[in-house]
Amino acid sequence: QTTRIYYEMVMNMACRTKKELKELVKEARKCIAHGKVADYIPALGKANPKDLAIAIQYPDGKCISAGDIERKITLQSISKVISLALVLMDRGTDEVFGKVGMEPTGDPFNSIAKLETMTPAKPLNPMINAGALVVTQMIRGDHVEERTHRLLSFIRELTNNSFIGINEEAARSEFETSQLNRALCYFLKHHKIIEEDVETLMDLYTRQCAIEMNCLELARMGMIFAMNGLDPDSGKQIIPENIARICKTFMVTCGMYNASGEFAIKIGIPAKSGVSGGIMGAVPQKFGIGIFGPALDQKGNSIAGMKLLELLSETYQLSMF
Numbered sequence: 001q002t003t004r005i006y007y008e009m010v011m012n013m014a015c016r017t018k019k020e021l022k023e024l025v026k027e028a029r030k031c032i033a034h035g036k037v038a039d040y041i042p043a044l045g046k047a048n049p050k051d052l053a054i055a056i057q058y059p060d061g062k063c064i065s066a067g068d069i070e071r072k073i074t075l076q077s078i079s080k081v082i083s084l085a086l087v088l089m090d091r092g093t094d095e096v097f098g099k100v101g102m103e104p105t106g107d108p109f110n111s112i113a114k115l116e117t118m119t120p121a122k123p124l125n126p127m128i129n130a131g132a133l134v135v136t137q138m139i140r141g142d143h144v145e146e147r148t149h150r151l152l153s154f155i156r157e158l159t160n161n162s163f164i165g166i167n168e169e170a171a172r173s174e175f176e177t178s179q180l181n182r183a184l185c186y187f188l189k190h191h192k193i194i195e196e197d198v199e200t201l202m203d204l205y206t207r208q209c210a211i212e213m214n215c216l217e218l219a220r221m222g223m224i225f226a227m228n229g230l231d232p233d234s235g236k237q238i239i240p241e242n243i244a245r246i247c248k249t250f251m252v253t254c255g256m257y258n259a260s261g262e263f264a265i266k267i268g269i270p271a272k273s274g275v276s277g278g279i280m281g282a283v284p285q286k287f288g289i290g291i292f293g294p295a296l297d298q299k300g301n302s303i304a305g306m307k308l309l310e311l312l313s314e315t316y317q318l319s320m321f
């Protein structure tokens, strides 16, 4: 009975939200002017800073959305949560956390600063670039194609869409310009945390970051995390509960990099951002959120996307704290 009342409450909210969501998007659009599209990866610089879209995916299949939902987003750092889940499923926690830590850094996503102060030079967490590169190295397979295919198959299952693919232009653009990530790799290779060929790893990592989808598909991935790894459509446990829990915890503590503390206080939803302007949110046991807004704040998070989540969290009291 309690479950049924709770379920009805969630559904009522969905019906109300359909109209209200548009209002929230309208309100959040106001801060777009203060943001800037990322251009350190040249292909990302082509995005329209005025775009803003949101989708909310409920476990019963219902989906509501507003804004420019037809736009496609490359996952960028959002992919770090997915590669982490895959690698944890493949290798288990002991092996993975032997190579990457569990602590927030308070530094920007591409910072090299803390690596030098750590002994061993293990990256502090899997959400910063240094940690994500170590995780990507652990994706199993004989060559880059096979490893990319394994990650893509997993993402196709999470989105329930077998057409999810890679934006080759974005992958190439990052591969050709990503000297800072190469520097992180070489530093970690010196310390034997990374062992494989740096160019091979960069090839795989830039393909991973260039996996492309719209915000409805992003919301569906968020919903699977919200449901602790269970796909309510197929009844299949796509991600073991414990691994989904670990991923969501990283989303709370490190998902927004050096904005994670403020994000937890103001919004309180496990979420992961990417420099393409995407944000994937997972409201535990309720729904998944997919946002696209390429104008970023100074910390590399979608400026209107963050505002939208703040408005959503306030309006519907979504904070888990």
Ligand code: DON
Pocket (backbone or CB within 6 Å): 075, 076, 077, 078, 109, 110, 129, 174, 181, 209, 273, 274, 275, 276, 299, 300, 301
């Ligand atoms: O490695 C990079 O710099 C990008 N492919 C991803 C960084 C990113 O998305 C940071 N998120 N806000």
